[in-house]
Structure formats: structure tokens, C-alpha cells
Amino acid sequence: MAERHSTLRARRRAQTQRTIQAHAIRLFSERGYDATTMNDVAEAAGVSPMTVYRHFPTKEDLVLVDQHGELIAERIAASPAGQPLVRRIGGALVDAAAALTGDDVAADRRFLLVRLQLMISTPALRARHLDNQYALQQAIIGALEGDAADPDAAFQAQAAASACLAALHTAMVHWAEDDGRADLPRLIGKALAAVFGDDVLGPAR
Amino acid sequence: MAERHSTLRARRRAQTQRTIQAHAIRLFSERGYDATTMNDVAEAAGVSPMTVYRHFPTKEDLVLVDQHGELIAERIAASPAGQPLVRRIGGALVDAAAALTGDDVAADRRFLLVRLQLMISTPALRARHLDNQYALQQAIIGALEGDAADPDAAFQAQAAASACLAALHTAMVHWAEDDGRADLPRLIGKALAAVFGDDVLGPAR
DNA sequence: ACCTACTTGGTAGTCTCTATCACGGTGGTA
DNA sequence: TACCACCGTGATAGAGACTACCAAGTAGGT
Numbered sequence: 141m142a143e144r145h146s147t148l149r150a151r152r153r154a155q156t157q158r159t160i161q162a163h164a165i166r167l168f169s170e171r172g173y174d175a176t177t178m179n180d181v182a183e184a185a186g187v188s189p190m191t192v193y194r195h196f197p198t199k200e201d202l203v204l205v206d207q208h209g210e211l212i213a214e215r216i217a218a219s220p221a222g223q224p225l226v227r228r229i230g231g232a233l234v235d236a237a238a239a240l241t242g243d244d245v246a247a248d249r250r251f252l253l254v255r256l257q258l259m260i261s262t263p264a265l266r267a268r269h270l271d272n273q274y275a276l277q278q279a280i281i282g283a284l285e286g287d288a289a290d291p292d293a294a295f296q297a298q299a300a301a302s303a304c305l306a307a308l309h310t311a312m313v314h315w316a317e318d319d320g321r322a323d324l325p326r327l328i329g330k331a332l333a334a335v336f337g338d339d340v341l342g343p344a345r
Numbered sequence: 346m347a348e349r350h351s352t353l354r355a356r357r358r359a360q361t362q363r364t365i366q367a368h369a370i371r372l373f374s375e376r377g378y379d380a381t382t383m384n385d386v387a388e389a390a391g392v393s394p395m396t397v398y399r400h401f402p403t404k405e406d407l408v409l410v411d412q413h414g415e416l417i418a419e420r421i422a423a424s425p426a427g428q429p430l431v432r433r434i435g436g437a438l439v440d441a442a443a444a445l446t447g448d449d450v451a452a453d454r455r456f457l458l459v460r461l462q463l464m465i466s467t468p469a470l471r472a473r474h475l476d477n478q479y480a481l482q483q484a485i486i487g488a489l490e491g492d493a494a495d496p497d498a499a500f501q502a503q504a505a506a507s508a509c510l511a512a513l514h515t516a517m518v519h520w521a522e523d524d525g526r527a528d529l530p531r532l533i534g535k536a537l538a539a540v541f542g543d544d545v546l547g548p549a550r
Numbered sequence: 551a552c553c554t555a556c557t558t559g560g561t562a563g564t565c566t567c568t569a570t571c572a573c574g575g576t577g578g579t580a
Numbered sequence: 581t582a583c584c585a586c587c588g589t590g591a592t593a594g595a596g597a598c599t600a601c602c603a604a605g606t607a608g609g610t
Contacts, residue, residue, distance in 0.1 A: 149576065149587070156588090177565065188590050193567070263476060270475035271468060295519065299539035302511035310503050334504035335540070354556070354607060361557095382596065393559050404597070 157195045160185040164202040165254060173203075173262040200268045203255050208236045209276050217283040225300040226340050229280060230332045233308050234341070238325045253320040260316055273309065277301045307331035362400045365390040369407040370459060378408075378467045405473045408460050413441045414481050422488040430505040431545050434485060435537045438513050439546065443530045458525040465521055478514065482506045512536035 163184040167176045178199060182189040196202045212232045219228040241249050259265045280301045281294075311327040332340045368389040372381045383404060387394040401407045417437045424433040446454050464470045485506045486499075516532040537545045 153588075178567085179565085190590055191588080194589080197567085199566070266479065267472040267476035270479060271472035274471065274475060295515075295535070296539050298515050298518075299512060299536050302515050303508045303540045306507035306511040307504060310500075310507050313503075314500065330500070331504050334501050335508045357607095358557075383598085384596085395559055396557080398598070399558075402598090 212236050213279040213283040229304040234325045241324045256316040417441050418484040418488040434509040439530045439533050446529045461521040
């Protein structure tokens, strides 16, 4: 088993990865994203530019981390098919947000907030982020498999998913502008209610 | 009046601009967006690379043209404030789509369709396009000025606008996948109805 | 005919990202 | 302990998207 070396080597790898990203986010926040070159990041992290590219294929990947995408899709696939689409999708989004901003991950929450503010204010990052959300939308539609036969149901699923993700985006922007003081899951619920009505997530909440 | 020269010079400028863009779209469709360089476009159009950059600041601008953005915003600002938000926004989107795909602009419609298919299938273009839609969303929110005082109304406006644009995107993707055979304004109405209910655009339609 | 302003072309450079090769330390094995 | 395969890192060269900066030609109005 040559794959059982995951103790020291993998830990060092994860460590340098965190170091590089931390320095990158700091520099981006201080000088701005466009005014910071990959060489600057490498120099600040104490590694060669090659190493930066090895861990983060593109400059945007230093800020944008696909977080919990497939977890959301799995949760939607596991939700009861009898419920309305919006409730299945919205519930998963609220739960994922709760996992990302819970009190047990306060440090990660600050980091997430800074990256989110960078994403919103930098055109290149914002564009990539929106495309990632589009990919998440495709994954969500794929998770609602049962309706591939009916083209009309597929249209419904696509409309519901894209509207839910639009609500998610609205909530995230407000959360970032509020500097993370508000409760993100609650904001998402509010945005969903603003579009679909107050009873979207069910009376149980 | 040094600005009254808009006869020959402006026409030549518009002509080269159209030539460059036409060759670019053709090459992108034939070889793929990433496999086509700006030098290829310049050579095909018979101009220098400098001239291409002069007319289209970025490679993405060769495909993405901000069409009718401010027109939509103006129409929303002029719509009666008493109507529900979704109806004001959705109505403007349907009308803009009708203007873009009407029978009197069949050639433009083919061109729009090709560019849309390129946008959807190319990650870089898709990302930029989604960011342009985000900018349009901001413009729409700005057009609904009356509610800047109430933060809750602002939240409502943002949620409504982003959901409407999500529906627009859903409709555009379906239209492109259908190769433009369907009626785009009708598709937008269908997507809006899928999210908000059948009576979104009012009984008058 | 003259002068201004707009359009175009050329050169050199920066920055992101890729391909290829070489070096050194890790982890397992004889 | 000595050997070897492998992984992480580094240096170099290069393509491609852009951005100054400067030179030349041509349309506009006086």
C-alpha cells in the first residue's frame, strides 16, 4: 500500500497550501486583487511561483474555494421527493450555511467573510463565483433525478434551482455588507420568503 | 462643433467593428474560443492586433455585447409604481426579449443565438455574462428608486430582481438549446410563472 | 491650403499560466 | 542499514492576453 503515507507528507502539503492562501488573501485585501501579482504571493509565502501554481491552478482559486457543493447536492437527493422543490433546495442551502457559519467555526467564518467581500468587490472573482454558483445549480438539478422524463418538470426544476440560488446570492451579499453580524441561515430564509412567500421552508421552522 | 463629423468616419469605424466581430464569432464557433488567439482574429479581419484591442478592450467583449441594459432599467423606472415588483421587472424583460427576437431582425436573431450558444458553452464567457447580468440587476434595483429609505423594501427589491434575472437566464438557456425555435418572450413568461405563479404578468397578457 | 483630431500600426513590456527537466527529501523494502 | 520509487519543489523557456508609448496617415472644418 504505497498510499498509506498520508501522515507527514500530506500534512506538510496542507500546511503550505494554507500558508500560501493566507498570505494571498492578506495581500489581496491590503493592496487589491489586481495590484497583487502571483510573484508577490509566492514571495510573501516564502515559496517559488511554481509552487503557488501547483496548489492553486489559477489566481482566482486562491480566493474561491468550492465549499460544500456536492454535500448540498447529496442532501437534496436524500430529501423526500414529496416535498415541494423549493423547500428541498432551500432547506439544503440553509443547512449548508449553518454548517459554514456555526459558532464552532468562528475563525473559518471570519476567513469566509473576508473572501466573500473580496469576491463581491472584484469583477474577475465575482464572475468566477457566479459561474461556480451556476455549476452548483446544474449539480442540484442533477440531484433531482426523478424528472428527467418530463421536459416540463425539468424546466420547473431549473427555474426553482436558479431562483433559490439567486436568493442565496442575495443573502450572501447582504451578509457580507453587514460584515457578518447577521445570521446567514436566517438571511437565506428571509430571501427565499421574499420570493416564494413566508411558508416556503415549512411551518416546522 | 467638432462633434458633427458623424457621417463617414463613424460609419467606417462601425464597419470595421462589425467586420472584426463577425470574423471573431466565426473563428470561435469553428475552432473554439480558447483555441483562437487575438492575432488570429486580427489576421482574419485584415487589421492589426492593436485595432482589435482598440474596438474590443477584452477578448470576451468580442462575444458579449451589453444589449438593452439601460433600456430595461428606463422602462422599469417608467412603469407604474403601484404594480408588484415582479410584474414591473418581468414585463420589461419580456418586452426587451421581444425587441431582440422580433421578425424584423431575423439576421440579428441568428447572430444573437450563435453568441448565446458560445457564451453558455465557454466557461470564461459564461462567467463574464453572469457578471453582466449581475450588473443589470444592480441597474434594475437602482431604477426602483422610491424604496431607498426602507431597508426592508430594498431587500425585497433585490430578491425580486435577482429571481427575475434567474428566470431570464433559465429561459435564455432553453432558447439556445432549442436552437432558437421557441419564442423567447413566451419562454421568459413561462420561467417567471414557474417561480412566481401563473398570474405574475397580469391577466392582461 | 492648413490645422486639428481621429484612426491605425509598431514596439516593448507586464502578467497569467503551461510544459519540461532536474534536484532533494520521504516512505517503504531487502 | 542501504537501496529505490515517489512526491513535492524549483528553474527555465515559452505562449497568449493585455497595456503603455510613440509614429504615420487621413477625414473634418476653417
